Amino acid sequence: MRLLFIGFGTVGQGLAELLVEKERHLKKAYGIDFSTVGISDMLKGSLVNAGGIDLAAALEKAGSGEKLSELPGEEFTGDALEMIRTVDADVVLEATYTDIKTGEPATSHIRKALERGMHVVTSNKGPTALHYQELALLAREKGVRFLFEGTVMSGTPLLNLLRETLAGSEVLELKGILNGTTNYILTRMEEGLAYDDALKKAQDLGYAEAVPDADVLGWDALAKVTILAKVMYDAKGDPFDFPCEGITKISASDIVEAKERGKRFKLIGRVWKEGNLAKAAVAPEEVDMGHPLAGIMGATNAVTVTTDTLGDVTIVGPGAGRRETGFSLLIDLIEIARKD
Numbered sequence: 001m002r003l004l005f006i007g008f009g010t011v012g013q014g015l016a017e018l019l020v021e022k023e024r025h026l027k028k029a030y031g032i033d034f035s036t037v038g039i040s041d042m043l044k045g046s047l048v049n050a051g052g053i054d055l056a057a058a059l060e061k062a063g064s065g066e067k068l069s070e071l072p073g074e075e076f077t078g079d080a081l082e083m084i085r086t087v088d089a090d091v092v093l094e095a096t097y098t099d100i101k102t103g104e105p106a107t108s109h110i111r112k113a114l115e116r117g118m119h120v121v122t123s124n125k126g127p128t129a130l131h132y133q134e135l136a137l138l139a140r141e142k143g144v145r146f147l148f149e150g151t152v153m154s155g156t157p158l159l160n161l162l163r164e165t166l167a168g169s170e171v172l173e174l175k176g177i178l179n180g181t182t183n184y185i186l187t188r189m190e191e192g193l194a195y196d197d198a199l200k201k202a203q204d205l206g207y208a209e210a211v212p213d214a215d216v217l218g219w220d221a222l223a224k225v226t227i228l229a230k231v232m233y234d235a236k237g238d239p240f241d242f243p244c245e246g247i248t249k250i251s252a253s254d255i256v257e258a259k260e261r262g263k264r265f266k267l268i269g270r271v272w273k274e275g276n277l278a279k280a281a282v283a284p285e286e287v288d289m290g291h292p293l294a295g296i297m298g299a300t301n302a303v304t305v306t307t308d309t310l311g312d313v314t315i316v317g318p319g320a321g322r323r324e325t326g327f328s329l330l331i332d333l334i335e336i337a338r339k340d
């Protein structure tokens, strides 16, 4: 299976590490052989090698700030789109920046890869939240897969659970904690920190960005509920068509008062149906202490899926991280290899 890495940052390198570490296991257990024929990255440089790029060496170069083009192969001077347009591969791994307002440049990368009949695996929320139906249809027309496990809950396999394991069930509602940063902030506030101090701690730990809007205003969770609403119920529209409120209006005293009533504040992403209409929303909610979501503390994610067969099923796990999100791409690669 020939791979093209588009974006070789945290997630791209997380996958590369797993491919190096698990090379023998993947071959033995699934009969899969991977060969990386191209890597395109803005600052680290771009390289192609039809004979296969040494991923362990690429990781070393990226780690030491040296250019990938110093490795055996040919330096590629075009941009990512040009690489997708001209290099032959079986799977394009799209792991560039998320932009949930425009979805670019990732959407153009994915569209071009699918048009050329290459499978696409991505952890990028922008293209999936904005253009899921178009890209899934294009993939079907071209007889390839468009998979995006890492866009929701990182490598914790919620999308696989919905698609494979709960197949045959009707999902009546889904609600959960889809953003680890805000859950971490709410956890620290319950321990007595003011919002600003809890945010500062999240920033010091690398959970929150210097400009934390995407997390604290709920936009990251909004992109994820939009993806879920599209996948589950074929919802139409853009993320910002759905109501969204973050955690910035919650005070420490709100949290204490909720606790006295046997409740705990969580930033909840919710997807449900009213008649034939798909609904999605993000808002802080007071969750009963007895509910599984109330016990989820720190940066962990969790989702409760209400089904017509099993009642409530809750999945808990990491929602971010280098190895964790790298693993989400590996899940999708194995799925492609098994069904190809």
Ligand SMILES: NC(=O)c1ccc[n+]([C@@H]2O[C@H](COP(=O)([O-])OP(=O)(O)OC[C@H]3O[C@@H](n4cnc5c(N)ncnc54)[C@H](OP(=O)(O)O)[C@@H]3O)[C@@H](O)[C@H]2O)c1
Residues within 6 Å of the ligand: 006, 007, 008, 009, 010, 011, 012, 040, 041, 042, 043, 044, 079, 080, 095, 096, 097, 098, 105, 123, 124, 125, 150, 151, 154, 319, 320, 321, 322, 325
């Ligand atoms: N990190 C996580 O825990 C996590 C979890 C779930 C989903 N995701 C999603 O996964 C994607 C990747 O995240 P990340 O954490 O790996 O981000 P990152 O560390 O910032 O890596 C992104 C990489 O893409 C490169 N890049 C950006 N635009 C490019 C372009 N047009 N052509 C070629 N390369 C380009 C960047 O290059 P330079 O930096 O060299 O300029 C960088 O190396 C994002 O969409 C993110 O939202 C991440």
